[in-house]
Amino acid sequence: MDLQKIADEIVVSLQPRLGEGKVADYIPELARIDPRQFGIAITTVDGETFKAGDADTSFSIQSISKVFMLTLALGKAGEQVWKRVGREPSGSSFNSIVQLEHEHGIPRNPFINAGAIVISDMVLAGHAPREAIGEYLRFMRYLADDETLAIDEKVAQSEQRTGYRNFALANFMRGFGNLDHPVEHTLGVYFHQCALALSCVQLSHAGLFLANRGTNPLTGFSVVSPKRARRINAMMLMCGHYDGSGDFAYNVGLPGKSGVGGGILAIAPGKASIGVWSPGLNKVGNSALGSAALEMLASRTGWSVFGT
Amino acid sequence: MDLQKIADEIVVSLQPRLGEGKVADYIPELARIDPRQFGIAITTVDGETFKAGDADTSFSIQSISKVFMLTLALGKAGEQVWKRVGREPSGSSFNSIVQLEHEHGIPRNPFINAGAIVISDMVLAGHAPREAIGEYLRFMRYLADDETLAIDEKVAQSEQRTGYRNFALANFMRGFGNLDHPVEHTLGVYFHQCALALSCVQLSHAGLFLANRGTNPLTGFSVVSPKRARRINAMMLMCGHYDGSGDFAYNVGLPGKSGVGGGILAIAPGKASIGVWSPGLNKVGNSALGSAALEMLASRTGWSVFGT
Amino acid sequence: MDLQKIADEIVVSLQPRLGEGKVADYIPELARIDPRQFGIAITTVDGETFKAGDADTSFSIQSISKVFMLTLALGKAGEQVWKRVGREPSGSSFNSIVQLEHEHGIPRNPFINAGAIVISDMVLAGHAPREAIGEYLRFMRYLADDETLAIDEKVAQSEQRTGYRNFALANFMRGFGNLDHPVEHTLGVYFHQCALALSCVQLSHAGLFLANRGTNPLTGFSVVSPKRARRINAMMLMCGHYDGSGDFAYNVGLPGKSGVGGGILAIAPGKASIGVWSPGLNKVGNSALGSAALEMLASRTGWSVFGT
Amino acid sequence: MDLQKIADEIVVSLQPRLGEGKVADYIPELARIDPRQFGIAITTVDGETFKAGDADTSFSIQSISKVFMLTLALGKAGEQVWKRVGREPSGSSFNSIVQLEHEHGIPRNPFINAGAIVISDMVLAGHAPREAIGEYLRFMRYLADDETLAIDEKVAQSEQRTGYRNFALANFMRGFGNLDHPVEHTLGVYFHQCALALSCVQLSHAGLFLANRGTNPLTGFSVVSPKRARRINAMMLMCGHYDGSGDFAYNVGLPGKSGVGGGILAIAPGKASIGVWSPGLNKVGNSALGSAALEMLASRTGWSVFGT
Incomplete structure (x- = not known):
């Protein structure tokens, strides 16, 4: 072939x-x-x-970053990951908040935005956002075997300023107790991982x-x-x-x-x-x-x- | 091995x-x-x-019958099948009617009940229910290479008498114009295929x-x-x-x-x-x-x- | 004035x-x-x-008939009526089935179709549909003080033939145990009350x-x-x-x-x-x-x- | 009497x-x-x-404050208010976000949280939160004919720190373009009006x-x-x-x-x-x-x- x-x-x-x-x-x-x-x-x-x-x-x-962050989170928390996020297709769009309300703040899977934000929160794990972002970047360089990989800070900032829907999702889950860190921190990680x-x-x-x-x-x-x-x-x-x-x-x-x-x-x-x-x-x-x-x-x- | x-x-x-x-x-x-x-x-x-x-x-x-009926329907209607039923996971239980309302009578996929009923309607294709059931039974015997296969009429009758939810789904889709035959005929096929x-x-x-x-x-x-x-x-x-x-x-x-x-x-x-x-x-x-x-x-x- | x-x-x-x-x-x-x-x-x-x-x-x-049928049902069952139907606005269209699923077959109020069908079922109360329709017609003649009131049988038949959505609602509630009579009987009353x-x-x-x-x-x-x-x-x-x-x-x-x-x-x-x-x-x-x-x-x- | x-x-x-x-x-x-x-x-x-x-x-x-804020908003914007918020009962709980997604960021009415936040945004009308809060307080003193009325700052702060659901609602609507001010400003007004x-x-x-x-x-x-x-x-x-x-x-x-x-x-x-x-x-x-x-x-x- x-x-x-x-x-x-x-x-x-x-x-x-x-x-x-x-x-x-x-x-x-x-x-x-x-x-x-x-x-x-x-x-x-x-x-x-x-x-x-x-x-x-x-x-x-x-959102391709969600695969790599899931890998990181599984490395940290193992199968405990699935206590805070499901494994089922959502049957709705990537940024829907409806299912989140019906299922009390547990996102359907780690690849819709809500689920990925929970995963970012797990990777954050008590550290400063800067450290979690650094860990992710090192992981990606290691995976790609390429030290030149970089995050586009302009894209990250652009999302930070306009990502109202993601702020809504994060606050919503925080209200249900499914985020451990301040919303700004978790989303800081999330926006940066996406901006690679x-x-x-x-x-x-x-x-x-x-x-x-x-x-x-x-x-x-x-x-x-x-x-x-x-x-x-x-x-x-x-x-x-x-x-x-x-x-x-x-x-x-x-x-x-x-x-x-x-x-x-x-x-x-x-x-x-x-x-x-x-x-x-x-x-x-x-x-x-x-x-x-x-x-x-x-x-x-x-x-x-x-x-x- | x-x-x-x-x-x-x-x-x-x-x-x-x-x-x-x-x-x-x-x-x-x-x-x-x-x-x-x-x-x-x-x-x-x-x-x-x-x-x-x-x-x-x-x-x-x-519901395993849904795989074989989908095979039959694809044989009859080809990719036209997907005009009347989707291909996406539903994110809800097998007999939910909610998504059907949001999506105007088009079921999410052929393996939830609503979708399977549409598939039965396609296999029915203008024939009498008895004929469609006969065609299905012959197909199953041919696939399994076993002429002894039979439908358990008692199970089929049992569902016919108590399958209110399926009657609801079928009537609902009929209201949206997504069933071509009388509800009783389509469900007659559906209940019999399941009772194999x-x-x-x-x-x-x-x-x-x-x-x-x-x-x-x-x-x-x-x-x-x-x-x-x-x-x-x-x-x-x-x-x-x-x-x-x-x-x-x-x-x-x-x-x-x-x-x-x-x-x-x-x-x-x-x-x-x-x-x-x-x-x-x-x-x-x-x-x-x-x-x-x-x-x-x-x-x-x-x-x-x-x-x- | x-x-x-x-x-x-x-x-x-x-x-x-x-x-x-x-x-x-x-x-x-x-x-x-x-x-x-x-x-x-x-x-x-x-x-x-x-x-x-x-x-x-x-x-x-x-649907104006729903007011009079509610009056009849309250006369028969008193405040027990509210065990089978709610008293809250629905926030959705008259024939929606979504809320019915979320609330396990209990309609939001007696004036959406689902609720009215439950009320018809209560008025039916074990009698033949013909008798319940007769009772309703007598009640309406008594209220309007006019013996000439009549049901338009053609309209009733027209709905009976095409009212798939109502058949869906009724079967759905029957599946939840919230109808006491065969769906055809309850809807027979419902379609006739509407056709006055x-x-x-x-x-x-x-x-x-x-x-x-x-x-x-x-x-x-x-x-x-x-x-x-x-x-x-x-x-x-x-x-x-x-x-x-x-x-x-x-x-x-x-x-x-x-x-x-x-x-x-x-x-x-x-x-x-x-x-x-x-x-x-x-x-x-x-x-x-x-x-x-x-x-x-x-x-x-x-x-x-x-x-x- | x-x-x-x-x-x-x-x-x-x-x-x-x-x-x-x-x-x-x-x-x-x-x-x-x-x-x-x-x-x-x-x-x-x-x-x-x-x-x-x-x-x-x-x-x-x-939430009783929502009546007075609606009165203020109607005074400012007149019937234009109803372009950004509906007038129908919601059929769901006071802080539901579901309907907001289905109806593209337009809350059902001014008395559920989402609707009240839009009303607060209208009263804010380009001013600093402090000014809008002052206007509201003056209005309430005028209505009650009592200059001693005061906002309980501790309650306002308590909500500000824990009101994740309201932050979710506000960000969600901002994402749909139905808030004119930064989420923190609008919610600042909202939390203070409630704390009267x-x-x-x-x-x-x-x-x-x-x-x-x-x-x-x-x-x-x-x-x-x-x-x-x-x-x-x-x-x-x-x-x-x-x-x-x-x-x-x-x-x-x-x-x-x-x-x-x-x-x-x-x-x-x-x-x-x-x-x-x-x-x-x-x-x-x-x-x-x-x-x-x-x-x-x-x-x-x-x-x-x-x-x-």
């Missing part, structure tokens, strides 16, 4: 659709991005990276441990146990694309996590970690071309977890 | 837990069943069947095409294309256990579909089809011991779709 | 707006009605009737006991105690106009009950009973011109219960 | 029930209050005040204009037009007791507004303004003894707006 050829063909076939979808506009800093960009990077478990298009351009990973800038190549490296039984084959570092890697993949498949998770499973068939910056991390267990990026989003908030690219990739490689 | 030994060990280790959970009591005929039963049958894609416990005892497949009695062995045979790229290796019959088999598996993983689907994906990691009769069909793509059964249900309505058995099986075989 | 002059002026000033609103189209028989009609009848507690416009034309009272045809004059007579401490001054018959009359008025004010009850209280300030046939019964306690009718409905399902007429009437008479 | 005797009898008959209900504990400062207190003051439109029990003890008026301390006597004076066509008979000052007084009364009746408004209308039959401090202001249009207070709350958050007292009062005076 010639992965380079597949990547190149995907870029060519998406060329006419560049600009499709709608760039996220609720974070002012992200609204300015040129939508006519697309990149893909495939890193296999034996350490080879294949890339095409704008695969080295940095973008804001936004990665390229498709870096993203595919950072997620590679999930494709390889919890160990990063680039560095040999063991990140999580094989069982935990499977479980994180399961959460990604079930809840990684908000209210488009079913569609993504149906059409692509790979665990994946999207962000409103237009990136998607997808995992082919035992095979590869894939980073795609294109800023235009579909109706449920996932990268339109990114989803299309992964559908093509899964179809050509036969990597769907649901059968060949 | 000695699957017979694994099956035997599962039976032994579940012995002390026999009777756990709560037998479904809302269908009077099902409420009488002895809860202290457990069976498992594993049929591999090369046609071997391994069984243990009460693997030859018949039980009411109930299968043993674990028969169930594992009937589902085998989903593990084997759409073709039943026992008979050589092609049932669906490989792509459609993957897609049906995807729907099972996302929505097969109602509001416990996330938990099942997290703990088991296989596409599966449960029924309130206590049965579960699980698919290990490329490997095997598994039927388990034990009447006691957990809080979200899935077989308690059946779920436990599949977790053990996935753990010992490494069959999780999310990595080894 | 010259009530005849006020009535005449209202007719004149609404003349240019005749035809406003949207005739209810979900009951086929009602959809055919000429929307350019308006009538008003005011009957005072000293027994005088003032009328103008199409005040003698019969129309289908539809009254003119504005007849309606104002039928409601007069509510304006006069529970006694009909036309006949001298005591219908309910003064306390019960007040309480029924309270329910009308709180819940009589579905999700437009707040607006009606704000603009009109009188207890009232609307029906999708375009009629409204309004009560000025201690003063008068008013029947208005015009088929075009506003967005929340209440007669557009009827509401406007009552606003004018309340303004000119100073009859608002909230002060002069 | 001997109102003094009625007030005295109410105090006597409630004596054995002192301490009933549950003191609001979510505001720490309020949780410490001795529940065994009850007061009532009736001020008639001809300026006489009748009082009994702890009628001169100050308590925190909390009044006795039953003072409360009955402050509300008297609503019973007297908009004019305070104690001072002769015209506060609002007769029409606006009626409309505010209508809102109180419809929405003044959260999800117990229907019960209050049914049992008492007077416009009223409760607060979690245990106070209730009730208006008998054309007759009197009544202040009652007892800290223990019933299940829906209204003063248990206060509601009982008003039911007795309405029954003995025949003041129900729904008839004598």
Whole structure:
């Protein structure tokens, strides 16, 4: 299987659709991005990276960070994590507060905003926000084996100023006793984790441990146990694309996590970690071309977890 | 890998837990069943069947039928099916009517009751209920390669008399124009499909095409294309256990579909089809011991779709 | 105060707006009605009737019947009625099923469809539907002091054939154990009570006991105690106009009950009973011109219960 | 009618029930209050005040302030107020956020928390919080004709520190563009308005204009037009007791507004303004003894707006 050829063909076939979808506009800093960009990077478990298009351009990973923060939180609190956040798809949009009221402040899963904020609160664990953000950044550099990774402070500030919905969610959960820290601290961590800038190549490296039984084959570092890697993949498949998770499973068939910056991390267990990026989003908030690219990739490689 | 030994060990280790959970009591005929039963049958894609416990005892497949009816409906209407029913997890219980109102009569997915009723309506397709039920029964006999399969008329009648919630759902959707036939006809099909009695062995045979790229290796019959088999598996993983689907994906990691009769069909793509059964249900309505058995099986075989 | 002059002026000033609103189209028989009609009848507690416009034309009272059926049910079951139905505004549309699920089959109040169906079930009280309908018809003739009142069988049949939403509500409540009779029987009563045809004059007579401490001054018959009359008025004010009850209280300030046939019964306690009718409905399902007429009437008479 | 005797009898008959209900504990400062207190003051439109029990003890008026702030906002913005807040009962608890999401940030009415926060935002109107609070305090002193009225700063601070749910509501609405000022400013006003301390006597004076066509008979000052007084009364009746408004209308039959401090202001249009207070709350958050007292009062005076 010639992965380079597949990547190149995907870029060519998406060329006419560049600009499709709608760039996220609720974070002012992200609204300015040129939508006519697309990149893909495939890193296999034996350490080879294949890339095409704008695969080295940095973008804001936004909600993709939730996968890495969940990994950190599981490392700190183990299965206790699930006392404060559920594991079920939400059946509603990424920032809905309705279910939170019906279920008394326990978010449905760690990948909707409410759940991710609880996870940030767990990673914070009594430390200053600056320290938790530092820990996250070190973890990401370690995963991607790249010391140049950085958080885009402007994006973080932009969200801090306009993220009313997230302030609402956090205060709401604090009212139910499901946040341990001042709302400003927890959200400080949350906004910064989202503002990490990665390229498709870096993203595919950072997620590679999930494709390889919890160990990063680039560095040999063991990140999580094989069982935990499977479980994180399961959460990604079930809840990684908000209210488009079913569609993504149906059409692509790979665990994946999207962000409103237009990136998607997808995992082919035992095979590869894939980073795609294109800023235009579909109706449920996932990268339109990114989803299309992964559908093509899964179809050509036969990597769907649901059968060949 | 000695699957017979694994099956035997599962039976032994579940012995002390026999009777756990709560037998479904809302269908009077099902409420009488002895809860202290457990069976498992594993049929591999090369046609071997391994069984243990009460693997030859018949039980009411109930909602597991939704997988087979979806297969039939996709055969008739193709991707048009998705105009009348969604593909997303529901985030609520199997018989909730709330989402149906918010989404104007379009059920979230084909495996909650509302969605399955729409699927039954599609299979009905202008025929008399008796004919549609006959078609379904022939299809099931063909899939399981077993002419003895039969519908338990007493169970069907029992549901017909007491299935108020399903009458509510059906009338509700009819009001939105999402049912083409009289409510009594569509539900006649629905109650009969649920009342099919299968043993674990028969169930594992009937589902085998989903593990084997759409073709039943026992008979050589092609049932669906490989792509459609993957897609049906995807729907099972996302929505097969109602509001416990996330938990099942997290703990088991296989596409599966449960029924309130206590049965579960699980698919290990490329490997095997598994039927388990034990009447006691957990809080979200899935077989308690059946779920436990599949977790053990996935753990010992490494069959999780999310990595080894 | 010259009530005849006020009535005449209202007719004149609404003349240019005749035809406003949207005739209810979900009951086929009602959809055919000429929307350019308006009538008003005011009957005072000293027994005088003032009328103008199409005040003698019969129309289908539809949900206005819920007031009279509540009166009957309170007569039979007393305050026990409130064990099966609430007394709070619903905050949702007249035929919503959502709240019913959240509150386990107990409707919010007797004037939304679900609540009214429970009330019909109480009036049925073990009898045949035909007998309950007969009892209701006799009660209405007695209230209006008019033996000619009749149920429009065609309208009743029309609803019976197309009232899927009501079948859904009834089955839903039956599933929760909040209906005592077969759904078809209870709804048979419900559809017939709604299909009663009254003119504005007849309606104002039928409601007069509510304006006069529970006694009909036309006949001298005591219908309910003064306390019960007040309480029924309270329910009308709180819940009589579905999700437009707040607006009606704000603009009109009188207890009232609307029906999708375009009629409204309004009560000025201690003063008068008013029947208005015009088929075009506003967005929340209440007669557009009827509401406007009552606003004018309340303004000119100073009859608002909230002060002069 | 001997109102003094009625007030005295109410105090006597409630004596054995002192301490009933549950003191609001979510505001720490309020949780410490001795529940065994009850007061009532009736001020008639001809300026006489009748009082009994702890009628001169100050308590925190909390949500009763919403009536006075609505009056202020209507004075500033007129009917434009209703573009940012609805007029319908909510059918849910006082601090629910669910409906806010379904209705895109427009609260159902000005008396649930979300709606009251929007009203505070309107009164703020570009000024500093301190100024708006000052304006409110002056208005209240003017209404009650009492320069000693004061805000309990400790209560305001207590809410500011623990009012997560209100911060959630405010941020949520800000996200929808329905707040014009920083959340901290608007809530600063809100928490201070709630922290006003009044006795039953003072409360009955402050509300008297609503019973007297908009004019305070104690001072002769015209506060609002007769029409606006009626409309505010209508809102109180419809929405003044959260999800117990229907019960209050049914049992008492007077416009009223409760607060979690245990106070209730009730208006008998054309007759009197009544202040009652007892800290223990019933299940829906209204003063248990206060509601009982008003039911007795309405029954003995025949003041129900729904008839004598």
